[in-house]
Amino acid sequence: MVTKSINELEEGVMLEPQFDKRDGLLPVAVQETSTGQILMLASVNEEAFKKTLDTKLATFWSTSRKQLWTKGETSGDLLQVDNILIDCDQDALVYQVTLLGDGVCHTFDTKGNHRKACFYRELDINEHRLKFIKDMK
Amino acid sequence: MVTKSINELEEGVMLEPQFDKRDGLLPVAVQETSTGQILMLASVNEEAFKKTLDTKLATFWSTSRKQLWTKGETSGDLLQVDNILIDCDQDALVYQVTLLGDGVCHTFDTKGNHRKACFYRELDINEHRLKFIKDMK
Numbered sequence: 001m002v003t004k005s006i007n008e009l010e011e012g013v014m015l016e017p018q019f020d021k022r023d024g025l026l027p028v029a030v031q032e033t034s035t036g037q038i039l040m041l042a043s044v045n046e047e048a049f050k051k052t053l054d055t056k057l058a059t060f061w062s063t064s065r066k067q068l069w070t071k072g073e074t075s076g077d078l079l080q081v082d083n084i085l086i087d088c089d090q091d092a093l094v095y096q097v098t099l100l101g102d103g104v105c106h107t108f109d110t111k112g113n114h115r116k117a118c119f120y121r122e123l124d125i126n127e128h129r130l131k132f133i134k135d136m137k
Numbered sequence: 138m139v140t141k142s143i144n145e146l147e148e149g150v151m152l153e154p155q156f157d158k159r160d161g162l163l164p165v166a167v168q169e170t171s172t173g174q175i176l177m178l179a180s181v182n183e184e185a186f187k188k189t190l191d192t193k194l195a196t197f198w199s200t201s202r203k204q205l206w207t208k209g210e211t212s213g214d215l216l217q218v219d220n221i222l223i224d225c226d227q228d229a230l231v232y233q234v235t236l237l238g239d240g241v242c243h244t245f246d247t248k249g250n251h252r253k254a255c256f257y258r259e260l261d262i263n264e265h266r267l268k269f270i271k272d273m274k
Contacts, residue, residue: 010244013267015260027178029166036173038222041164041229053262084262085175085270087255088244092178094256107147107225118224119231123152125190125221130150133222 010088018091019046025061026091030104032117033082033096039104039117042071044093056081058095077101077114110137147225155228156183162198163228167241169254170219170233176241177255179208181230193218195232214238214251247274 009016017026025043032039042060044052048068051059055070058079062069072078078100085094103116120136123129146153154163162180169176179197181189185205188196192207195216199206209215215237222231240253257273260266 013258013269015265015267027164029175029178031173031175036168038166038168038175038231040224041166041178053260053265056262081262084260085256086258086260086267087177088242088252088257092255094175105225115225118229119222120225121150121223123190123221123223125193125218128152128190130152130223132150 006089009090015086016090017046017049017086017093018089022091025063026093028060028093028095030058030079030095030097033098037117038119039097039099040119049093052081052084052095058097071104072101075101075114077103079104143226146227152223153227154183154186154223154230155226159228162200163230165197165230165232167195167216167232167234170235174254175256176234176236176253186230189218189221189232195234208241209238212238212251214240216241 019026024045028042028044030039043063045061048059048061057070058081059068059070079097080100081095081097083096103114105115105118107115109115115136120133121130122133124131156163161182165179165181167176167179180200182198185196185198194207195218196205196207216234217237218232218234220233240251242252242255244252246252252273257270258267259270261268
């Protein structure tokens, strides 16, 4: 595909995600549509992004397993993609999603349920220690 | 520093960001505290993260300029860090911030103001084209 000018990239309406610029992987913030809560951060390659567009189910590239990863494919905790945002220079994404299952995190809370979000701890900036966010322990 | 077990990383209260696992750079989603809006995605190395903790001003590693980058340092559009979240395996971050200036994006809207967020366009998933989010053109 012909490389777009910076102005076209930033002010245009053509989708041109800059995979090459980022060695094939763009970061994605996954945000719950209804609450604005950030559930996880992940990466997509071009194939994962295309599969997400085709299926409207959040699909990533697993950097640890080095394979395509449709979130919830095995657990059933799929993420329906409601909306995708792209940034000014088209090298970062936001997936706004609805949880079709319990949550996105592989960890369990003290009640034995998968946590809804991977971001369940916040930092005490002065003490440099973590504390669990209310109801996410 | 001694490597923590997976259980300590995931369920503990010790801050141990996994810079080594990610070649020195962790992704950060920058979210406005008051609205939940995602403003930008960026990266931090250990130095940028420490400077953020010390100054409570959002500081990143610029992957294009390859230098430490305190957001708004030259423009005055600094980001006050209210809260930092870290994910299950401590290799991704959320900075919850208050805008001390106009916005985070280097682009301008049609009124000539810097845009508040870099995510000002959403994707028409069926048409594969972008459209400007209301009031962000």
